[in-house]
Amino acid sequence: MLSVHTSPLHQPGTGDAGGMNVYIVELSKRLAELGTEVEIFTRATASELPPTVELAPGVLVRHVTAGPYEGLIKEDLPAQLCAFTHSVLRTEAGHRPGHYDVVHSHYWLSGQVGWLAADRWGVPLVHTMHTMAKVKNASLATGDKPEPAARIIGESQVVEAAHRLIANTDEEAEQLASYYGARLDQLAVVHPGVNLEVFRPATASPTGPVGDAVSDPRATGESVREIRARLGLPLDAVVLLFAGRIQPLKAPDVLVRAVAHLLDEAPELRERLVVPIVGGPSGSGMARPEALHKLAAQLGVCDVVRFQPPVGQEQLADWYRAATALVMPSYSESFGLVALEAQACGTPVVAAAVGGLPVAVRDGETGFLVSGHDPASWARVLRRFVDNPELGARMGAAAARHASAFGWEAAARATADVYADTIERARFTTGQVTVATAR
Numbered sequence: 344m345l346s347v348h349t350s351p352l353h354q355p356g357t358g359d360a361g362g363m364n365v366y367i368v369e370l371s372k373r374l375a376e377l378g379t380e381v382e383i384f385t386r387a388t389a390s391e392l393p394p395t396v397e398l399a400p401g402v403l404v405r406h407v408t409a410g411p412y413e414g415l416i417k418e419d420l421p422a423q424l425c426a427f428t429h430s431v432l433r434t435e436a437g438h439r440p441g442h443y444d445v446v447h448s449h450y451w452l453s454g455q456v457g458w459l460a461a462d463r464w465g466v467p468l469v470h471t472m473h474t475m476a477k478v479k480n481a482s483l484a485t486g487d488k489p490e491p492a493a494r495i496i497g498e499s500q501v502v503e504a505a506h507r508l509i510a511n512t513d514e515e516a517e518q519l520a521s522y523y524g525a526r527l528d529q530l531a532v533v534h535p536g537v538n539l540e541v542f543r544p545a546t547a548s549p550t551g552p553v554g555d556a557v558s559d560p561r562a563t564g565e566s567v568r569e570i571r572a573r574l575g576l577p578l579d580a581v582v583l584l585f586a587g588r589i590q591p592l593k594a595p596d597v598l599v600r601a602v603a604h605l606l607d608e609a610p611e612l613r614e615r616l617v618v619p620i621v622g623g624p625s626g627s628g629m630a631r632p633e634a635l636h637k638l639a640a641q642l643g644v645c646d647v648v649r650f651q652p653p654v655g656q657e658q659l660a661d662w663y664r665a666a667t668a669l670v671m672p673s674y675s676e677s678f679g680l681v682a683l684e685a686q687a688c689g690t691p692v693v694a695a696a697v698g699g700l701p702v703a704v705r706d707g708e709t710g711f712l713v714s715g716h717d718p719a720s721w722a723r724v725l726r727r728f729v730d731n732p733e734l735g736a737r738m739g740a741a742a743a744r745h746a747s748a749f750g751w752e753a754a755a756r757a758t759a760d761v762y763a764d765t766i767e768r769a770r771f772t773t774g775q776v777t778v779a780t781a782r
């Protein structure tokens with residue numbers, strides 16, 4: 344696997360680390376458990392990093408030196424792809440030919456490296472986009488910076504070079520075809536998963552009377568009361584949670600504005616409304632990391648909004664379990680792992696009807712899908728959880744059931760099938776056989 348611009352060892356939830364990092368970690372672990380050994384090449388971002396780290400049995404992370412360790416942003420990395428590829432090819436040359444059976448690249452920068460490596464080794468290239476410039480640019484937040492033409496060109500080259508493209512959803516597969524001209528025989532759809540051992544419901548419904556037992560066999564054994572106490576949240580609070588990277592694309596500002604509406608309409612709610620925002624600045628949000636704090640101050644909702652730095656998955660699971668609802672007003676989302684994670688914790692999700700979110704969330708059953716980004720509409724939907732605590736409890740239980748169908752093992756099995764099928768197909772194409780024989 345190739346993960347040039349971000350390491351599977353980084354803490355997700357800020358900067359360049361997010362869903363893709365979690366995806367690579369979880370997928371690799373499960374692939375290894377199924378008998379497929381995985382090596383992940385990533386760019387070294389600190390001098391003290393060892394050349395290799397065992398992430399899990401059968402999963403090795405290789406740190407590649409490509410440019411200075413610090414001070415490079417993602418936009419600088421196209422200039423380092425040659426150095427990165429050089430190290431990847433050198434590593435393989437230290438093994439007997441045929442060491443790798445397939446190259447799986449993640450994000451277009453890795454796709455560029457994979458294009459060359461796979462061709463050189465005579466093995467197929469499987470690529471996952473994670474996000475696409477044309478899709479992002481088609482639904483930018485107001486004032487957000489569009490993705491550059493160079494990325495679009497790079498993505499188009501990767502689509503042309505890849506033997507297979509793994510999309511998160513049918514919609515993403517259609518976008519690969521319509522925006523980038525991917526052929527039908529290149530496309531495979533594999534839904535990402537959720538770690539069902541980490542993301543489990545509490546024994547109590549966060550929105551029902553605190554202390555109510557939920558009969559979910561995966562329940563942690565700990566009550567919402569205990570979790571809320573640990574997190575310093577009032578037991579009777581309405582907790583509307585945002586979790587993820589803080590950037591215009593994820594639209595946490597829509598939640599903050601919706602909260603201001605909610606408090607205008609129901610001032611008595613102020614005493615028991617808490618809006619934790621868990622995550623750190625990322626992408627174009629890095630230019631103005633203070634913007635969301637300022638907005639909360641302008642709207643007079645600083646007392647209810649609580650900013651929390653990114654946390655590990657175990658702790659994030661506690662935030663989900665403590666929440667009345669997770670709110671995702673994103674403008675675009677290739678899948679939206681946090682939606683699955685919150686639901687696996689028995690928490691309903693209010694999400695924008697974009698990207699993979701309509702697959703992750705069952706509208707009216709495990710949460711609500713909202714069209715558009717008008718804060719008043721969002722406030723109206725959120726108000727339903729305030730007015731009707733039973734709704735949250737019912738949807739939370741349905742959400743936990745729904746999410747439990749999305750384990751990573753199923754995703755890994757489907758991915759392994761794609762690898763096997765792609766390797767098999769490549770054997771029958773003259774080009775591949777010629778290259779393989781030449782080695």
Ligand code: UDP
Pocket residue numbers: 354355356357360361362363365586587588621622652653654655656659678679680681682684
């Ligand atoms: N995440 C985390 N800690 C945080 C916030 C987020 O570990 O404080 C993780 C979260 O568990 C999820 C990922 O970051 O797996 C975000 O993935 P998602 O697909 O929702 O968004 P992306 O970052 O890919 O845009």
